[in-house]
Amino acid sequence: MRWKQRPPGSNWGDFGPDDQLGRANLIGPEQVRKGAQEVREGRSFCLSLPLDLPGGNALNARRHPPRLSPTRNGDRPYLNFPLGHVYAGATDVISDDQVLLSLQYSTQWDSLAHVGSLFDSEGDGQLRTTYYNGYRGHEHVLGPVDHGLPQRDEQGAPGPYRPVCCAGRPADASVARALGVENLAKKGMQGRGVLVDLARVYGTDFQDIGYEQLMHAMEQCDATVEPGDMLLLRTGFAGVVLSMQGQPDAERLHHSCAALDGGDQRLLQWITDSGIAALVADNYAVERHPPTRVPQDGTPYAVVPLHEHCLFKLGLPLGELWYLDELAEALHALGRTRFFLTAPPLRLPGAVGSPVTPIATI
Template sequence: MPQWKNRPEGSNWGDFGADDQLGTLNYIGPAERRAAAAEIREGLAFCLSLPLDLPGKLVLNPRRKPPVLAPTCLDETPYINFPLANLDPILRDVISDDQVLLSTQYSTQWDSLAHVGALFDADGDGVAERVYYNGHRAGLDVLGAGGEAGHGCYARRLSVCEMAKTPVQGRGVLIDFVRHYGPGRKLIGLAEMQEVLKAQRIALCPGDILLLRTGYAEALVEMQDAPDPERLDQTGAVLDGTDAALQAWITESRIGAIAADNYAVENPHSDPQACCLRLPLHHHCLFKLGLPLAELWYLRDLARALEPRGRSAVFLTAPPLYLPGAIGSPVTPVATL
C-alpha cells in the first residue's frame, strides 16, 4: 500500500511501486547499460572527482567541514608506522592504519533521496507532514538523534546504499556550458538548455545521466584551498530551478540523474518568496521525481577529450559508498570512452 493518499502535483510517486526508493534510476536497466557500454571505443578513462579536501575551508557551506584524517588506536597507541615487533619481537611488519571524519557532501558527492523533503499533506487530512520522495516519513524512515543506536542520524529508507546496490552505472552525457557560454555566471532555463543541446548536437535517451560542465570546479582547483566567495558567485552556469518549463523538460526527458561540477546544481540564490522553496530544483528532482543530484564533479579533462572527437556520451560508473543510513556520499566517478 502507498504511504500517501495525496501525491504532489507533477510527481511520479507510486509509478515505480508503492515502496520505491530508486526513483528515476529505474530508467537505467540492462538495455540502457548495454547501450552505454557501446560508448567505450578507445578505452580512455577519466576520474571525475575533485580531491576530497576541496573546495577548502567552510566557504560553500559552513555546516560541512573538510575531512580530518587520524590514526586508528588500540590501548591509546596510534597505529601509524607501528612496528609489530612491539607486540612480538620476531615480527618485521610495520603497520599504518587510518580513519576519517568526513562530511559526506563536502566535496564531489551524491545527494540521496533523503537529502531534501518537504512539508506536504500526504495523508489528505489537511495537515502538512515532513515527507520525502514517495511518501517516506521523517521520524520513521529518516531518523534524527536517538533514532538508531550508535548514530546521530540514520536514513532507514532512501539512503545512498540503495543507489550503491543498484548500482549507478549507465550513459553519461556531457553538456558543456563553458564551451557555449564561457565560465561566467549564467542562468540556465529551458531555452538556454535547448540552445546548448542543439549547438552541441546532443540527443538524450531515457536513463541518461547529465554531466553539466560549468567551470565552477575548475575555479576551485585554481583557488587551491583558498576559495573566493565573491569570485565563485560570478562563476559558472546554474540551472534556474524556478523555470517551470525546465522542470517539465526534466520530467519528460526521463533522465536518470543530474551531476554538475558546481555547488547545488541550481541557482543557490533563488528567491524563496517566489515559490516558498529555497531549492526549487532539489524539490522537483529529489522530492517529486526521485531524481538523484550530484555536485562538485570535475569535468574539464573529460570535456577536453570529448570535444575534438565530436562526442558527448561516455560510459559512466559512479556508485556512492555502500554506507547504510547515509544521506549523502562522496563519489569517485569514472567516465570511459
C-alpha cells in the same frame, strides 16, 4: 500505502509502492549496454575532485574538510607502527587510518533522503515532513530532534526555533531507514552519460540557465538524451575550485559560473519529460543557490526548487561538484557527448549523501 495524494507532477507509486530508487530504475540492462558501446578509445577519466576540496567551509558553513587520523590501539597510533612492539621479533610496519568526513563536502551524490518537503500526503490539511514516495521524516528518516513546523509571527517573520529532542536518540544520531544512499550503491549507477558543456557555449560568467538556454546549449553541443541516460552539465566551476588549491575565495566561489534556474517551470517540466535517470553538475548545487527569485508576498515556496522537483517529486538523484574539464576536452576533440559512466556511491546504510569517485570511459 504511505500517502493518499501525491504532489502534482510527481511519479510516486509509478515504480511500486515501496520504491526507493526513483528514476534510477530507468537504468536497465539496455542502458548499461548502450553505455558500454560508447567505449571506443579505451580512455578513462576520474570525475572527482580531491575530496579535501574546495578547502575550508566557505562554500557551505555546515560542511568541513575531511580529517584523517591514525587508528589507535590504546594510546598507540597505528601509523608507521612497528609490530615488533606487539609481537617479539616481528618486522612488519603498519599504517592504518580513519576519517571524519562530511559526506557532501566535495564530489558527491545526493540521496533521495537529502531533500523533502512539508506536504499534505494524507489529504487532511496537515503538513508533514515528507520525502520521495511518501516516506516520512521522524519515521523513515530519523534525526536527533523533532524540529516541528516553522511558525511565523504577526509580521510574517519566522518565529522562535524550538526543536524537541527525540527521546532515546543520541544527540548526533541520524539515519535514513528508507531512501538511504546505499540504494544507489546497490543499483551501481552505471550506464550511459551525456555531457553538455555549458562553459564552452556560455563561458564561465555568473549566470542562470533556464530551459531555453539549456536547449540552445544541447543544440550547440549536438547532445541528445534518451530515457535512462545520466545528464552531466559542465559549468567550469569545479575547475575554478581546483585552481584555488584548497584556499577558496568565498566571493569568487559564490559569483562564478552558470547554474540551473530552479524556478524555471519549463526547465523542470523538461527534466520530467526527458526521462533522464540522474542529473549531475560540476557546481555547488546544480541549481542557483541561494535562489535569485523569492516571492515577497508570503507565498509558500521551495528554497531549492530543482532539488524539491528532482529528489522529492521524481526520485531523480543529483550529483554535485563533479570534475568534468578533462572529459569535456576529450569529448570535444572527438566530436562526441556520450560515454560510459560508472559512479556508485559508498554503500553506507542510512546515509543521505555520499562522496563518489565517478569514472567516465570513452
